[in-house]
Amino acid sequence: MDRIELEKRVEELNNLLHEYGHAYYVLDKPLVSDALYDQYMQELLEIEAGNPDLIFPDSPSQRVGGEVLTGFGKVLHTFPMLSLSNAFNDEDLREFDRRAQAAAGHDISYICELKIDGLAIAIRYEDGKFVQGSTRGDGRVGEEITMNLKTIQTIPLRLKEPVSIEVRGEAYMPKKAFAKLNAKRDEAGEEPFANPRNAAAGSLRQLDPKIAASRNLAVFVYGIGGDGSAYGQDSQSDALNHLAKLGFETNQERQRCTSIEEVIDYIGKWVEKRADLDYEIDGIVVKVDKFEDQEQLGFTAKSPKWAIAYKFPAEEVTTKLLDIELSV
Numbered sequence: 001m002d003r004i005e006l007e008k009r010v011e012e013l014n015n016l017l018h019e020y021g022h023a024y025y026v027l028d029k030p031l032v033s034d035a036l037y038d039q040y041m042q043e044l045l046e047i048e049a050g051n052p053d054l055i056f057p058d059s060p061s062q063r064v065g066g067e068v069l070t071g072f073g074k075v076l077h078t079f080p081m082l083s084l085s086n087a088f089n090d091e092d093l094r095e096f097d098r099r100a101q102a103a104a105g106h107d108i109s110y111i112c113e114l115k116i117d118g119l120a121i122a123i124r125y126e127d128g129k130f131v132q133g134s135t136r137g138d139g140r141v142g143e144e145i146t147m148n149l150k151t152i153q154t155i156p157l158r159l160k161e162p163v164s165i166e167v168r169g170e171a172y173m174p175k176k177a178f179a180k181l182n183a184k185r186d187e188a189g190e191e192p193f194a195n196p197r198n199a200a201a202g203s204l205r206q207l208d209p210k211i212a213a214s215r216n217l218a219v220f221v222y223g224i225g226g227d228g229s230a231y232g233q234d235s236q237s238d239a240l241n242h243l244a245k246l247g248f249e250t251n252q253e254r255q256r257c258t259s260i261e262e263v264i265d266y267i268g269k270w271v272e273k274r275a276d277l278d279y280e281i282d283g284i285v286v287k288v289d290k291f292e293d294q295e296q297l298g299f300t301a302k303s304p305k306w307a308i309a310y311k312f313p314a315e316e317v318t319t320k321l322l323d324i325e326l327s328v
């Protein structure tokens with residue numbers, strides 16, 4: 001192939017592999033066989049090896065970076081990453097609802113989202129290309145972990161639209177990956193991770209991206225920058241649907257509720273069902289859905305008044321340990 005044909009083919013392979021990767025990892029609906037995907041990736045790698053100037057920064061071949069870092073830089077978040085106030089029982093939720101109705105002066109609709117037990121992250125895109133990833137840190141300044149986040153297949157390197165946007169989400173390790181990792185560490189005589197959350201945090205703090213890439217991490221995104229209103233959405237539900245359209249993985253168990261009683265029923269369902277999930281959750285996040293209602297409520301110093309985290313009691317496994325301790 002001559003230079004022009006080569007450039008065209010590289011562009012075509014980039015587009016195909018982004019599309020097939022999104023279908024496979026985010027939609028869980030493969031468009032081609034693994035063999036064909038690998039064949040295209042091999043072809044791209046060969047062209048890139050012979051023509052390094054044709055390596056796009058967001059090329060699917062660039063997920064696992066080369067060099068081992070010596071440390072993590074600091075990132076000042078464009079918007080603060082706020083925390084959530086907690087609810088521990090139904091009465092706390094009803095109180096939250098009463099306050100919201102009083103501030104808004106009308107009935108409130110909510111959206112309930114599973115609270116993934118992982119690590120909060122921020123990912124930034126410029127013109128649709130992944131440019132930076134960071135941890136929450138203290139909410140204003142986080143650690144730059146771009147190279148490690150690039151290895152996570154459910155984080156798109158290129159969005160479906162060339163927008164510049166900052167997205168918030170939770171990086172986590174699925175239960176199966178956690179069990180496999182601890183079995184491997186056990187064999188190697190290494191200390192097991194206490195839980196998937198620690199395993200995810202430990203993996204994202206690796207200085208060698210190849211180790212992070214081996215840890216089968218995933219991400220659910222749950223927010224746009226400060227809030228979605230800057231991007232034309234008028235509710236949290238809208239913002240989540242928009243994020244899915246851009247190519248992100250959003251959690252499919254979310255549900256809009258038109259009353260706090262419906263929220264309480266939804267939470268009751270998940271207290272039972274959480275064991276069936278492929279990942280750990282430590283509660284349910286309840287958010288006022290409409291952004292105009294959120295604005296009426298505003299913020300406290302560290303968290304929005306329009307969201308609350310209903311926390312599940314600690315897993316029964318801890319109470320078993322307690323029983324053993326108490327019995328000796």
Ligand SMILES: CC(C)(CNC(=O)c1ccc(Oc2ccccc2)cc1)c1ccc2c(N)nc(N)nc2n1
Pocket residue numbers: 079080081082083084113114115116168170222223225226227285299304307
């Ligand atoms: C609601 C919010 C706290 C995110 N929102 C923000 O951090 C945030 C930040 C600035 C905002 O607006 C401002 C913009 C500029 C200055 C000050 C505020 C608005 C929201 C949050 C936190 C943790 C969550 C979690 N673990 N799981 C789910 N599913 N959702 C979650 N949502």
